[in-house]
Amino acid sequence: MRDRNVGVYVHVPFCERVCPYCDFPVVAARPLRAPDEDRYVAALLRELAVRRADFAGLELASLYLGGGTPSLLRPASLGRLVEAVAEAFPGAAPAEITLEVNPSTVERERLPGFREAGVNRLSVGVQSFDDAALKRLGRAHRAETARETLAATRAAGFANVSLDLIVGVPGQTPADVERDLAETVAFGPEHVSAYALSLEPGTPYAGAVARGRLVLPPEDDVVRMLEAVPERLAAAGILAYEISSLARPGFESVHNRRYWERRPVLGLGMGAWSCEPRGPEAPHGARRANPRGLEAWLEAAERDGSAGAAAEVLSPATARGEAMFLGLRATRGVAAEPFAAEFGAPPRHFFADPIERFLAAGLIEEAPPGDLRLTPHGRLLSDSVFEAFV
Numbered sequence: 001m002r003d004r005n006v007g008v009y010v011h012v013p014f015c016e017r018v019c020p021y022c023d024f025p026v027v028a029a030r031p032l033r034a035p036d037e038d039r040y041v042a043a044l045l046r047e048l049a050v051r052r053a054d055f056a057g058l059e060l061a062s063l064y065l066g067g068g069t070p071s072l073l074r075p076a077s078l079g080r081l082v083e084a085v086a087e088a089f090p091g092a093a094p095a096e097i098t099l100e101v102n103p104s105t106v107e108r109e110r111l112p113g114f115r116e117a118g119v120n121r122l123s124v125g126v127q128s129f130d131d132a133a134l135k136r137l138g139r140a141h142r143a144e145t146a147r148e149t150l151a152a153t154r155a156a157g158f159a160n161v162s163l164d165l166i167v168g169v170p171g172q173t174p175a176d177v178e179r180d181l182a183e184t185v186a187f188g189p190e191h192v193s194a195y196a197l198s199l200e201p202g203t204p205y206a207g208a209v210a211r212g213r214l215v216l217p218p219e220d221d222v223v224r225m226l227e228a229v230p231e232r233l234a235a236a237g238i239l240a241y242e243i244s245s246l247a248r249p250g251f252e253s254v255h256n257r258r259y260w261e262r263r264p265v266l267g268l269g270m271g272a273w274s275c276e277p278r279g280p281e282a283p284h285g286a287r288r289a290n291p292r293g294l295e296a297w298l299e300a301a302e303r304d305g306s307a308g309a310a311a312e313v314l315s316p317a318t319a320r321g322e323a324m325f326l327g328l329r330a331t332r333g334v335a336a337e338p339f340a341a342e343f344g345a346p347p348r349h350f351f352a353d354p355i356e357r358f359l360a361a362g363l364i365e366e367a368p369p370g371d372l373r374l375t376p377h378g379r380l381l382s383d384s385v386f387e388a389f390v
């Protein structure tokens with residue numbers, strides 16, 4: 001099946017400060033100087049001008065400006081990017097243009113400008129409404145700033161606002177998470193992304209936990225926190241549609257679901273990933289990763305616009321594994337029919353052992369004609385399920 005549209009992801013790596021648990025490709029910029037911003041934006045435009053050819057003929061479905069902290073860019077810079085992406089993929093306007101925003105005074109004042117630049121969806125990095133938790137996360141903002149920023153999103157006319165929460169923060173209790181959820185419901189977002197704090201090796205927090213200087217909440221408490229998220233939010237009409245994503249019906253993220261559905265995404269900027277379209281030479285698509293270092297990416301983009309390393313064409317085996325673990329992230333799971341249409345047989349044909357094992361353990365469930373999805377228990381142990389398909 002050939003795809004007819006593309007999502008574009010633009011990575012802006014600058015952050016006011018680097019949080020000690022962060023594993024994203026980021027660079028501390030305090031403040032972001034105008035010449036550095038201009039150079040980065042010019043390199044993005046150059047990369048877009050070259051890389052669009054690999055996605056030629058596709059219509060633009062979504063644009064996602066993520067980071068880092070893309071709201072550190074001036075609205076005029078964002079406007080240039082939005083315009084250039086729309087010009088590169090002519091056709092109907094994309095359904096969704098998302099900007100990640102961190103709670104801060106400067107960014108709050110820019111919200112009307114971002115809206116004028118074309119942004120129609122905001123993802124606000126609240127993380128918690130508790131100052132103690134924010135401090136332990138090393139975040140630059142306080143709860144009151146998050147509240148003011150959320151109020152400002154509505155004042156600026158944004159009708160599609162997503163709110164990020166983190167659970168499992170050192171010192172956090174299930175009661176703290178209940179309070180965060182109550183305040184989330186009181187704000188009334190269209191979308192919520194709720195993640196368990198995960199500490200990747202090499203981050204300062206992973207080192208602190210390994211040395212015993214930082215203690216994570218007991219596992220039972222984290223399970224209770226994770227269970228509370230879909231339960232409390234469902235009661236407010238915000239329903240889980242993916243492991244970490246919940247939305248009011250009709251507000252599921254157009255862009256994010258492209259990754260779980262393995263659809264084309266052009267990734268621009270430092271450390272960005274692209275999922276290239278399927279074609280005769282890549283029947284299951286291809287992946288391409290940009291350099292994670294700022295200078296390495298800038299130099300490559302400025303030299304010839306093609307910052308990405310060579311594309312890795314997906315083998316049938318790799319693509320089948322991806323189809324399983326990405327599909328299982330979504331609440332509706334992996335549908336057997338499209339899987340068989342792409343790979344020649346349904347999931348059981350290739351993954352009989354793990355499927356039987358997970359069915360017996362109650363981690364996945366099956367519905368005719370062989371569709372598979374995680375159970376609520378399986379969602380809590382999703383990493384060990386996914387590993388079996390990699």
Ligand code: SF4
Binds near residue numbers: 014019068125
């Ligand atoms: S603000 Fe977000 S992207 Fe930036 S360092 Fe903190 S966690 Fe990472």
